[in-house]
Amino acid sequence: MRLAIISGKGGTGKTTVAVNLALYLHREGEEVCLADCDVEEPNAHFFLDAAWSRENRQTVAVPEIDNAKCLGESCLQCVNECRFNSLIWMAERVMVFPELCHACGLCSFLCPVQAVDETTRDIGLVRRGKGLGVDICSGLLRIGEAMASPLIRRVLKSTPGQGIVIADAPPGTSCPVMETLRDVDYVILVGEPTPFGLHDFKIAVELVRKLGLALGTVINRDQMGDDQLEKYIRHERLPLLARLPYSRQAAAACSRAEPLLEAMPEFKEIYRNMWENLQKEMQAGGK
Amino acid sequence: MIIAVSSQGKSLKDPIDLRFGRAAHFILYDTASDEYRALDNDNNLNAAQGAGIQAAQAVSRGKAEAVITGHCGPKAFSALQAGGIAVYLCKENTVEEAIQAYKKGRLEQAEEADRSAHW
Numbered sequence: 001m002r003l004a005i006i007s008g009k010g011g012t013g014k015t016t017v018a019v020n021l022a023l024y025l026h027r028e029g030e031e032v033c034l035a036d037c038d039v040e041e042p043n044a045h046f047f048l049d050a051a052w053s054r055e056n057r058q059t060v061a062v063p064e065i066d067n068a069k070c071l072g073e074s075c076l077q078c079v080n081e082c083r084f085n086s087l088i089w090m091a092e093r094v095m096v097f098p099e100l101c102h103a104c105g106l107c108s109f110l111c112p113v114q115a116v117d118e119t120t121r122d123i124g125l126v127r128r129g130k131g132l133g134v135d136i137c138s139g140l141l142r143i144g145e146a147m148a149s150p151l152i153r154r155v156l157k158s159t160p161g162q163g164i165v166i167a168d169a170p171p172g173t174s175c176p177v178m179e180t181l182r183d184v185d186y187v188i189l190v191g192e193p194t195p196f197g198l199h200d201f202k203i204a205v206e207l208v209r210k211l212g213l214a215l216g217t218v219i220n221r222d223q224m225g226d227d228q229l230e231k232y233i234r235h236e237r238l239p240l241l242a243r244l245p246y247s248r249q250a251a252a253a254c255s256r257a258e259p260l261l262e263a264m265p266e267f268k269e270i271y272r273n274m275w276e277n278l279q280k281e282m283q284a285g286g287k
Numbered sequence: 288m289i290i291a292v293s294s295q296g297k298s299l300k301d302p303i304d305l306r307f308g309r310a311a312h313f314i315l316y317d318t319a320s321d322e323y324r325a326l327d328n329d330n331n332l333n334a335a336q337g338a339g340i341q342a343a344q345a346v347s348r349g350k351a352e353a354v355i356t357g358h359c360g361p362k363a364f365s366a367l368q369a370g371g372i373a374v375y376l377c378k379e380n381t382v383e384e385a386i387q388a389y390k391k392g393r394l395e396q397a398e399e400a401d402r403s404a405h406w
Contacts, residue, residue, distance in 0.1 A: 079344075085337025088344040090370045097362055099404075100337050146404075 002165045003278075004037075004184040006208075008200030010171030012192045013220035013244065014038075016254060018168035019047040021188075023261050024271040026134045031163030037152045037180040038170040039124065039139035046257040048131025050138075055127045058139075058154050059120035060103035063087070065094045069115035078107035078116060099146060123147070126154050132259070135160070149179040156182070173200070173207045181211055186282055188241065190218045191233075194225035198232060205236065215239075216281050218274065221246040239281045242274035290316050290389060291351035291372075292382045297325035299383040305357025308339030314382050315349045318390065339363030347372060355385045355394065364400040376401060 005018045015038070022034040036044040045052075063078070072092070079087045079094060086100035087107060098121055108116040124142040128135070139155040141148055148170065156179075159165045169180040181187065187208050191201040208215045217233050222243040233240055244250070244267075253263035260267040293310035295302045304310035309332050316323040326349055331338040339359075343366035346354055353373040367374055375394040379385040388394050 085334055085341050088340050088366060090344060090347055090366055095340075095366060095369055097337065097340055097366075099362070100340075 001163075001186070001282075002167065002184045003186050003188060004167040004169055004181050005188045005190060006169040006173075006177055006180070006204055007171060007190045007192075008173055008202075008204035009192060009197050012171075012197060012200075013190045013218075014171070015044050015047070015168050016220070016260065017188065017190050017218055017244075018166050019044050019259055020261050020267065020271055021274065022134050022166050023048070023132060023259050024268065024275065025164055025166075026132075027261075028275075031160075033135040033137060033159050033163060033165050035155055035159050035165055035167045036136065036138040037155055037167050037176070039141040039148050039151045039155065039176075040170060042138045042140060043257075044168050045127075045129070045131060045136055045138055047259050048134055048136055049257075050129045050131030050134075050136050052127045052129035054129070055125050056158075058123050058126055058151055060101075060123055060150050061105065061118040062098040062101050062103065062121045063096055063107050064117045064119045065096060066115045066117055067093050069113050070094060071113055071115070075112065077110045077112070081106055081110055102147065103150060121145075124151050126151070126158050128158060132262075148176040152176055152179045153182075156180070173203050177207070178211070181208070181213060184213060186214045186216065186278065188216055188218055188278070189238075190220050191229050192221055192224065193219060193227070193229040195228070197225070198229045201229060202232065205238070214282065214285070216241040216278055218242045218244065220244045239277065241277040241281070242270055244270060288318050288353065289349065289351045290318060290353045290355055290386065291326070291346035291349060292316060292385055293354070293356040294325070294382045299323065299386070300381055302381055303355075303357060303377065303379060303385055307354070307356040307359045307363055308342045310342065310356065313342075313346055313349065313351075315346075315351060316382075316386055318386075337362075340366045343367045343370065343372070353389075355389060358402045359397065359400050360402045361400040361404050364397070 005014045007014045025032045036042045125140040137158045139151045170176045216239040224246040292314045293304040294312045294314045295304045313326040331341045347370045355375045374397040
């Protein structure tokens, strides 16, 4: 089973929910792997005090033009068809801007004279390890690299094909989040009861619906702001899997990178209910 | 010599567009004949990425040897530089004023991008 935890607004509690749910399931004897897909600022490993057993450098293909073979201005198929605007015709040759390239390979595929060779660009690391008994996969984007999605794909690829995989998504609702949602069976959307939280929550609901994925919600910092988030959840008939209390003690534990299940044993019951509700929803085939 | 001026409209009276890659139009002005034509930049205006270098390609195809604009980022700058196209940054209001300033030698040629890369 593959789950993804998303939030819309950053700082809502994705990692808190992902880490504690993974830890809860591990302690219940489930085979679980946490995949930290927030490759621009991965932090789930801090909460598990994880040690890495493997680190693999990742690269993507980037085109390199062989000017001796290139047909030049009479062709320009690579320049004209690139979906990412990463090639131009300038000063009588094809100029490549690797930082814009998404490594789709179209230019190489289209070139009638095989003038597009491929070189590589370093995009960062995929790391695997263990913390508090939980398996964790994590990505670390190379500083200066602008595109997170290819690395997120590698992180998810490195997760086991069986058991429960919990993907902790990056914030927002753009490409990196959509990449994290590829092939998941269920999405947990964590919301915060504030106007800003609700605004981004709604966008995230739209995204998940557009992708046709099953969705459940969690209210974090319950009672912190107003009741608009809960009203919206009811109005949209979204399953509410759990409420996590607004607690200074919980915030302090998070700031020390301690899992709430360790710092506050009363959270175990909340995660147990969350998991039971999620399973019921999945059995009912709810969207 | 042809100069490409990033413009919000299609005439010399229109205000300069301070953006290069995402300018609404380019005015291709021939300093020899004082004639000009407008080049639509719609495609690049709405591009998800790569607008700067595509705009550089467009003005290069328009035979421009110099660009007058408000700001220029590093990728667009390197593309223009590769094409031997000089970049002049200006604060003038209209295309006409910018061309006058250029003709009087009041615009200084940029030696590097004045904006950092963005996505």
